[in-house]
Amino acid sequence: MPAKVVGGAVRIIAVGDELLEGRTADTNSRWIQQALGSHSVQVSLIQVVPDRQEDISLALDRTEAGDLVFVTGGLGSTPDDMTRDVVAGWAQVELIEDPSVKRQLKERWEKRGIKSSPGAVRQSLVPRGMTPLTNPVGSAPGLVGRLRDRMLVLLPGVPQELQGLLLPAVRWLEGNGALPKPRRTMLWRTAQASELSLVRSCSGIRGNFPTLDWSWWLTDWGVDVRLVAGAGKAGGGDLAAAGEMVDEILGRLVYSRRMETLPQVVQRLMLDRNLTLGVAESCTAGLIGGSLTEQPGSSGFFRGGILAYADRVKTAQLGVPAELLVDSGAVSEETVMAMADGCRKRIGTDYAVAVSGISGPDGGSPDKPVGTTWVAIATPSTVFARRYRFPADRQRNRLLTVAAAVDSLRRVLEFGDEQPPWQPSDSWCRPS
Amino acid sequence: MPAKVVGGAVRIIAVGDELLEGRTADTNSRWIQQALGSHSVQVSLIQVVPDRQEDISLALDRTEAGDLVFVTGGLGSTPDDMTRDVVAGWAQVELIEDPSVKRQLKERWEKRGIKSSPGAVRQSLVPRGMTPLTNPVGSAPGLVGRLRDRMLVLLPGVPQELQGLLLPAVRWLEGNGALPKPRRTMLWRTAQASELSLVRSCSGIRGNFPTLDWSWWLTDWGVDVRLVAGAGKAGGGDLAAAGEMVDEILGRLVYSRRMETLPQVVQRLMLDRNLTLGVAESCTAGLIGGSLTEQPGSSGFFRGGILAYADRVKTAQLGVPAELLVDSGAVSEETVMAMADGCRKRIGTDYAVAVSGISGPDGGSPDKPVGTTWVAIATPSTVFARRYRFPADRQRNRLLTVAAAVDSLRRVLEFGDEQPPWQPSDSWCRPS
Numbered sequence: 001m002p003a004k005v006v007g008g009a010v011r012i013i014a015v016g017d018e019l020l021e022g023r024t025a026d027t028n029s030r031w032i033q034q035a036l037g038s039h040s041v042q043v044s045l046i047q048v049v050p051d052r053q054e055d056i057s058l059a060l061d062r063t064e065a066g067d068l069v070f071v072t073g074g075l076g077s078t079p080d081d082m083t084r085d086v087v088a089g090w091a092q093v094e095l096i097e098d099p100s101v102k103r104q105l106k107e108r109w110e111k112r113g114i115k116s117s118p119g120a121v122r123q124s125l126v127p128r129g130m131t132p133l134t135n136p137v138g139s140a141p142g143l144v145g146r147l148r149d150r151m152l153v154l155l156p157g158v159p160q161e162l163q164g165l166l167l168p169a170v171r172w173l174e175g176n177g178a179l180p181k182p183r184r185t186m187l188w189r190t191a192q193a194s195e196l197s198l199v200r201s202c203s204g205i206r207g208n209f210p211t212l213d214w215s216w217w218l219t220d221w222g223v224d225v226r227l228v229a230g231a232g233k234a235g236g237g238d239l240a241a242a243g244e245m246v247d248e249i250l251g252r253l254v255y256s257r258r259m260e261t262l263p264q265v266v267q268r269l270m271l272d273r274n275l276t277l278g279v280a281e282s283c284t285a286g287l288i289g290g291s292l293t294e295q296p297g298s299s300g301f302f303r304g305g306i307l308a309y310a311d312r313v314k315t316a317q318l319g320v321p322a323e324l325l326v327d328s329g330a331v332s333e334e335t336v337m338a339m340a341d342g343c344r345k346r347i348g349t350d351y352a353v354a355v356s357g358i359s360g361p362d363g364g365s366p367d368k369p370v371g372t373t374w375v376a377i378a379t380p381s382t383v384f385a386r387r388y389r390f391p392a393d394r395q396r397n398r399l400l401t402v403a404a405a406v407d408s409l410r411r412v413l414e415f416g417d418e419q420p421p422w423q424p425s426d427s428w429c430r431p432s
Numbered sequence: 433m434p435a436k437v438v439g440g441a442v443r444i445i446a447v448g449d450e451l452l453e454g455r456t457a458d459t460n461s462r463w464i465q466q467a468l469g470s471h472s473v474q475v476s477l478i479q480v481v482p483d484r485q486e487d488i489s490l491a492l493d494r495t496e497a498g499d500l501v502f503v504t505g506g507l508g509s510t511p512d513d514m515t516r517d518v519v520a521g522w523a524q525v526e527l528i529e530d531p532s533v534k535r536q537l538k539e540r541w542e543k544r545g546i547k548s549s550p551g552a553v554r555q556s557l558v559p560r561g562m563t564p565l566t567n568p569v570g571s572a573p574g575l576v577g578r579l580r581d582r583m584l585v586l587l588p589g590v591p592q593e594l595q596g597l598l599l600p601a602v603r604w605l606e607g608n609g610a611l612p613k614p615r616r617t618m619l620w621r622t623a624q625a626s627e628l629s630l631v632r633s634c635s636g637i638r639g640n641f642p643t644l645d646w647s648w649w650l651t652d653w654g655v656d657v658r659l660v661a662g663a664g665k666a667g668g669g670d671l672a673a674a675g676e677m678v679d680e681i682l683g684r685l686v687y688s689r690r691m692e693t694l695p696q697v698v699q700r701l702m703l704d705r706n707l708t709l710g711v712a713e714s715c716t717a718g719l720i721g722g723s724l725t726e727q728p729g730s731s732g733f734f735r736g737g738i739l740a741y742a743d744r745v746k747t748a749q750l751g752v753p754a755e756l757l758v759d760s761g762a763v764s765e766e767t768v769m770a771m772a773d774g775c776r777k778r779i780g781t782d783y784a785v786a787v788s789g790i791s792g793p794d795g796g797s798p799d800k801p802v803g804t805t806w807v808a809i810a811t812p813s814t815v816f817a818r819r820y821r822f823p824a825d826r827q828r829n830r831l832l833t834v835a836a837a838v839d840s841l842r843r844v845l846e847f848g849d850e851q852p853p854w855q856p857s858d859s860w861c862r863p864s
């Protein structure tokens with residue numbers, strides 16, 4: 001069971017007309033939940049309310065003494081931004097101009113050659129009893145402090161500003177006894193395995209360590225497994241022992257033990273060894289290249305590729321023999337291997353990734369149903385290929401193809417090309 | 433001012449532990465807001481609560497007599513799914529087995545060769561006073577009806593099931609007087625124009641028609657302009673008159689007047705005329721190809737392309753002269769035109785799109801700051817090119833490049849290639 005915050009619950013109030021009009025989705029609550037993850041406290045209520053004094057005030061009334069309350073949005077410099085005024089009114093405390101915030105805002109404006117405005121002055125007002133936290137990204141400071149027996153955390157609604165202030169805010173809460181001690185956590189980011197297969201693999205370990213909290217999160221790349229130590233003293237020891245067992249069981253399914261993405265891992269592995277990469281994409285038509293170049297610095301390893309959507313492009317640009325396409329079809333082991341090999345040679349790279357599949361909804365046959373997808377990895381000495389059968393709709397099948405291709409490359413880079421990067425136990429590859 | 437629902441406000445209660453743990457974001461509220469759009473009612477509170485009897489009940493207590501209340505989630509067949517029980521308890525009405533729901537569920541299970549389970553039986557229970565709506569996608573029916581003076585709409589949490597039930601639910605509410613009459617609306621989906629420039633362009637019209645409601649929504653492709661007729665009798669006439677003026681002012685900025693995406697529009701234009709397309713992508717590295725192939729049927733026009741991230745690939749695969757890259761640089765009018773022309777010839781298509789830009793954060797110079805991006809469109813008779821200066825971070829600059837490239841192609845297809853598809857007034861293209 002997750003611990004409670006000291007005395008109460010965690011509640012989030014997201015302020016903003018745009019959140020209620022459907023223009024913007026509330027993504028900030030997710031960041032707050034993630035930042036609180038290692039404290040093993042759970043949010044018990046999120047309220048999304050418009051930029052209106054009475055609605056914000058009512059939302060504050062719906063919190064209880066002892067609660068830890070996050071309020072996001074409404075800290076900017078326009079008249080719509082009224083969170084700090086409403087909080088001060090609700091708690092019946094004055095708004096005081098904070099000289100250090102005022103100085104920081106002034107310096108910020110001067111650096112940009114802007115004269116200070118009445119709005120800027122409003123941003124230096126702090127409800128008595130609250131502490132300002134410097135905003136590393138924008139102008140509005142975060143505000144933390146205990147008012148009316150709640151611990152309040154006011155954060156800007158702009159996602160980057162909120163994200164920049166979350167760590168300082170959580171540190172401040174820890175230092176002021178508003179959060180239970182962070183528990184030790186371990187993370188395994190996995191790809192090419194279903195949530196169900198991971199839960200099953202870990203069920204024995206779960207039975208042996210009942211003090212640990214497990215969680216399973218779907219990501220763009222696969223499933224994250226998170227293990228949080230129990231509250232008692234035994235917790236730390238249990239975590240270490242269970243962690244070793246998880247390491248062993250998950251093995252090559254794990255692409256990272258920290259919060260990095262699969263393209264970040266591949267980029268690191270390629271740059272470390274000064275390797276180059278090309279891609280040959282049929283069904284994904286560029287999504288693999290697009291995701292491998294998300295990170296700055298990707299030009300250090302990514303050279304380019306061929307989008308071979310039509311068969312004629314596979315032949316002309318990748319050198320896939322026309323008779324091979326006729327005999328085996330575009331979605332086949334032979335074709336995808338020829339695509340990878342051709343790409344490596346024509347783009348002139350150390351490695352190449354190729355994919356060819358039937359994303360749907362049309363194009364399936366009894367032999368090759370929708371979701372049938374081949375992935376190949378060409379290395380300086382060999383070419384590996386594997387068939388997947390993805391179970392989803394067109395959009396999701398294409399994203400699963402990207403994840404499978406990038407993770408298969410990651411495995412070859414990590415474990416070498418003496419053996420194929422797949423194992424019969426990989427749940428994504430199992431014939432359906 | 434948006435109308436109120438009959439007597440009260442619209443409130444959404446989203447039920448689900450996964451929404452509070454940060455595993456999943458609440459996207460359902462946005463769908464509900466969109467479905468209510470033409471009724472011009474606004475949601476005034478969203479509450480996200482865990483799968484717990486007392487929390488759901490408390491959330492219902494926070495609604496008021498006269499409200500229209502949507503409750504999403506908790507209608508499945510597991511013990512966690514308790515929405516229908518909590519609502520019945522809160523309203524102090526019985527749960528009654530609905531024979532027609534039971535029969536539908538039974539048929540559904542039999543079709544799939546599954547025996548009915550206790551969970552399936554629970555899904556046929558309906559709080560007395562509510563009406564079941566058949567779920568076109570899954571098993572749990574939607575439930576609508578007036579209880580404790582609120583109009584309640586219970587919908588499943590699975591997004592596809594919710595989306596499938598929203599239209600029948602809104603129809604039912606209309607038929608039962610729980611929503612104001614839908615107002616006539618007009619939609620303009622625009623690209624290559626900033627929200628600010630659109631608001632400014634329309635400011636004169638807005639002044640002339642004070643009865644109309646305007647809204648501006650950022651999308652993946654640009655900005656949607658939505659115009660809703662006023663409540664009075666004059667509303668319809670005003671809408672028609674204002675709509676004509678908006679048509680004239682927005683002109684070529686508009687890629688669609690209905691809810692279709694830019695890739696859908698391009699696909700329609702290409703297929704209608706039996707044309708073929710290739711792409712040559714540098715900074716976007718596949719994102720243009722990926723987005724143009726989102727729709728089923730894209731293989732009817734999309735042939736493939738070259739990801740020319742490295743200069744050597746631009747030379748070898750697209751035939752860009754090496755000395756041109758040295759003299760003008762990879763991000764230049766000459767290079768991007770050579771890329772488009774080379775792509776059209778090598779992939780063998782009627783049209784080609786090429787992009788080359790500096791997405792950032794590194795690679796900028798005083799001459800060519802981060803965000804500098806060239807887009808070229810090659811047609812059977814000419815090549816057009818235009819420089820953009822995007823103001824955002826790497827990720828956003830890449831997405832803006834995709835939108836600019838695809839929309840520029842759309843304009844050439846729509847207006848012909850006798851003149852360039854850009855105008856000095858396009859706000860995205862203005863030199864910064």
